[in-house]
Amino acid sequence: MSKYYLNYLDELESEAIFILREVWAQFQNPVILFSGGKDSIVVTHLAKKACYPSRLPFPLMHVDTGHNFPETIQFRDDLITELEAQLIVGSVQESIDQGRVAEERGKNATRNALQITTLLDAIEMHHVDCAIGGGRRDEEKARAKERFFSHRDDFGQWDPKNQRPELWNLLNGKHFEGEHFRAFPISNWTEMDVWNYILRENIKIPSLYFAHEREVVWRSNSWIPVSRHLKLEEGETVHTKKIRFRTLGDITITGGIESEADTLEKIVTEVAAMKQTERGNRSDDKRSETAMEDRKRQGYF
Amino acid sequence: MHIDNNQLLRFTTAGSVDDGKSTLIGRLLYDSKAIFEDQLAAVETTSKKKGHAGVDLALFTDGLRDEREQGITIDVAYRYFTTPKRKFIIADTPGHIQYTRNMVTGASTANAALILIDARNGVIEQTKRHAFIASLLQIPHLIVCINKMDLVGYSEQVYNDIIIQFEEFSSKLYTKDIQFLPISALDGDNVVNRSTRMDWYQGAPLLHTLEHMHISSDINKIDARFPVQTVIRPQRDEFIDYRGYAGRVASGIFRPGDAVTVLPSGFTSKIKTIDTLDGSLEEAFAPMSAAITLEDDIDVSRGDMIVKTNNKPTSTQEFDAMLCWLHNDAARPRAKYTILHTSNEQKAMIKDVLYKIDINTYSREEENKELAMNDIARIKVRTTRPLMIDEYRDNRITGSFILIDDATHETVAAGMIL
Numbered sequence: 001m002s003k004y005y006l007n008y009l010d011e012l013e014s015e016a017i018f019i020l021r022e023v024w025a026q027f028q029n030p031v032i033l034f035s036g037g038k039d040s041i042v043v044t045h046l047a048k049k050a051c052y053p054s055r056l057p058f059p060l061m062h063v064d065t066g067h068n069f070p071e072t073i074q075f076r077d078d079l080i081t082e083l084e085a086q087l088i089v090g091s092v093q094e095s096i097d098q099g100r101v102a103e104e105r106g107k108n109a110t111r112n113a114l115q116i117t118t119l120l121d122a123i124e125m126h127h128v129d130c131a132i133g134g135g136r137r138d139e140e141k142a143r144a145k146e147r148f149f150s151h152r153d154d155f156g157q158w159d160p161k162n163q164r165p166e167l168w169n170l171l172n173g174k175h176f177e178g179e180h181f182r183a184f185p186i187s188n189w190t191e192m193d194v195w196n197y198i199l200r201e202n203i204k205i206p207s208l209y210f211a212h213e214r215e216v217v218w219r220s221n222s223w224i225p226v227s228r229h230l231k232l233e234e235g236e237t238v239h240t241k242k243i244r245f246r247t248l249g250d251i252t253i254t255g256g257i258e259s260e261a262d263t264l265e266k267i268v269t270e271v272a273a274m275k276q277t278e279r280g281n282r283s284d285d286k287r288s289e290t291a292m293e294d295r296k297r298q299g300y301f
Numbered sequence: 302m303h304i305d306n307n308q309l310l311r312f313t314t315a316g317s318v319d320d321g322k323s324t325l326i327g328r329l330l331y332d333s334k335a336i337f338e339d340q341l342a343a344v345e346t347t348s349k350k351k352g353h354a355g356v357d358l359a360l361f362t363d364g365l366r367d368e369r370e371q372g373i374t375i376d377v378a379y380r381y382f383t384t385p386k387r388k389f390i391i392a393d394t395p396g397h398i399q400y401t402r403n404m405v406t407g408a409s410t411a412n413a414a415l416i417l418i419d420a421r422n423g424v425i426e427q428t429k430r431h432a433f434i435a436s437l438l439q440i441p442h443l444i445v446c447i448n449k450m451d452l453v454g455y456s457e458q459v460y461n462d463i464i465i466q467f468e469e470f471s472s473k474l475y476t477k478d479i480q481f482l483p484i485s486a487l488d489g490d491n492v493v494n495r496s497t498r499m500d501w502y503q504g505a506p507l508l509h510t511l512e513h514m515h516i517s518s519d520i521n522k523i524d525a526r527f528p529v530q531t532v533i534r535p536q537r538d539e540f541i542d543y544r545g546y547a548g549r550v551a552s553g554i555f556r557p558g559d560a561v562t563v564l565p566s567g568f569t570s571k572i573k574t575i576d577t578l579d580g581s582l583e584e585a586f587a588p589m590s591a592a593i594t595l596e597d598d599i600d601v602s603r604g605d606m607i608v609k610t611n612n613k614p615t616s617t618q619e620f621d622a623m624l625c626w627l628h629n630d631a632a633r634p635r636a637k638y639t640i641l642h643t644s645n646e647q648k649a650m651i652k653d654v655l656y657k658i659d660i661n662t663y664s665r666e667e668e669n670k671e672l673a674m675n676d677i678a679r680i681k682v683r684t685t686r687p688l689m690i691d692e693y694r695d696n697r698i699t700g701s702f703i704l705i706d707d708a709t710h711e712t713v714a715a716g717m718i719l
């Protein structure tokens with residue numbers, strides 16, 4: 001076989017770099033939506049490559065729900081220092097204090113949906129015209145139809161039935177004042193691709209992804225970490241388990257899995273043998289069959 | 302699954318509600334173990350609710366809520382699966398004529414197209430339409446799956462007759478590599494596993510065909526083209542005089558020392574380095590992303606193209622193209638649009654519509670020249686400044702463009718340069 005072909009990871013990397021450079025060239029005020037999760041870490045790593053030898057030109061925007069894992073915040077701050085990048089924080093607590101949103105009530109109350117308002121406020125306040133995200137099409141069925149360049153109207157809303165067609169590698173980022181775009185450079189990556197890439201590039205990720213001992217309770221089919229935000233329900237008992245997280249969201253809704261995988265190699269092997277999707281441990285997606293689509297229409301990540 | 306030197310293969314499917322396309326994709330995902338238990342459980346529940354016997358594999362590829370309600374696929378949906386041999390991206394598109402634009406979109410980046418024929422019906426209008434679009438978009442490989450063989454008694458005669466029907470019209474197409482397979486997506490015959498009910502078929506099952514298809518030659522390695530996306534000028538002490546031209550190689554191979562010309566200015570220079578964060582490269586080829594530095598300090602900006610001096614594209618303000626109209630609003634006669642060609646953006650006008658093509662019959666229509674959604678036509682384009690173009694059949698990157706309506710910023714048309 002000819003030597004002039006790329007393996008799939010190199011091709012995915014090259015595609016992502018291409019998309020990030022289009023963002024860099026077509027927009028005035030792009031930011032990276034940074035959650036501290038592996039996908040946004042990979043996007044940040046790719047952005048570094050896209051702009052080299054320039055310093056990272058995109059600030060990292062973090063929507064802080066106040067329900068974070070402390071490890072995630074530490075990781076974020078270390079990364080900002082290392083990259084000499086700018087950090088923009090949108091605080092859900094502030095949105096609540098200002099009366100922009102009201103805390104959910106009831107047993108399964110979370111701050112997940114509240115993030116939408118905080119995110120859109122932060123986008124507006126900082127005149128962001130493109131928010132780069134780590135969304136992948138394999139994650140969820142509503143994301144399977146997402147474009148690389150995804151248009152949002154001046155209310156920040158996504159209209160899945162009226163998307164701009166995207167052909168070849170021609171990305172149309174034209175928009176009116178007040179509208180913005182979301183860009184998804186790793187759209188074509190799967191969970192497995194992300195892990196293989198993290199392993200290959202030896203990318204630093206939060207310790208939460210590695211197996212560790214933690215106090216947890218069994219709820220909605222996964223191990224929910226004990227934190228000051230967790231209210232124990234009747235019949236629930238605290239266990240100490242060796243667990244790790246497959247995805248990172250709020251500490252209140254992110255369930256861990258029992259695991260012995262404490263190195264990247266072991267994680268890759270474990271993920272390859274997984275029988276459940278990674279969002280299977282996220283209670284935010286279990287509310288209804290179209291839960292993700294409904295949130296995305298309103299402006300969710 | 303850790304795979305090292307494996308290629309990425311993108312293929313597109315087009316189909317309507319009845320020909321079993323969703324079932325086939327569901328089957329590929331299911332049998333290649335790309336479906337997780339919780340996805341399977343969700344589909345089992347929905348299948349029961351709808352009163353289907355067993356698991357309806359088609360539900361795996363169902364997307365948005367509106368489509369669930371209507372029971373149809375209306376957009377391009379992307380699916381992924383990996384085998385020890387390759388990573389696959391499926392662009393799953395609807396097959397009806399009112400979704401031609403979605404089919405064109407899904408086909409634009411595909412290495413292969415999968416066309417489904419219901420063995421009971423043989424070649425129908427839709428088959429010709431899908432084959433035409435695959436050919437128009439220059440998809441190098443065509444796989445024709447003759448599906449529902451279980452409903453025709455696994456008959457070799459039926460299979461052979463359909464091949465003859467297909468070849469009668471496919472001789473008019475550009476596609477050179479066409480393969481036929483008898484399958485039953487519902488039962489999985491010849492999809493991932495070889496069928497035990499069609500001994501007369503000597504070829505490989507579909508997945509094996511996809512895994513072993515030769516795609517390294519799909520990329521043009523002759524004409525070196527590097528559209529500049531942006532100029533990298535780091536504000537850092539250690540790179541104070543650095544000027545790198547960031548882009549993705551569209552075709553061909555570049556090496557340090559190559560004599561290059563920057564278009565449209567025509568200035569010549571030599572490649573000094575080809576840089577990435579992981580180090581400088583000895584060569585860069587499509588589709589690699591890199592930053593090129595030149596020996597001479599010349600003016601280069603986004604929209605310019607770096608090419609080898611001994612092999613240049615055509616620089617022109619007027620050319621013919623096949624155009625697919627993508628938007629609800631029809632084309633306005635002699636209206637101006639923004640044309641996006643590689644990273645180059647100019648103003649353009651559709652000077653003339655030469656003829657439209659009926660994609661069911663392949664016949665030309667020269668009377669009605671209005672371009673409405675889903676129309677495919679041969680047009681003459683004029684641009685305000687020269688574009689650096691190649692013919693689409695030689696180069697899918699430097700031979701393609703989109704038109705953008707300045708009033709709405711919508712992408713209204715996709716073009717292939719002739």
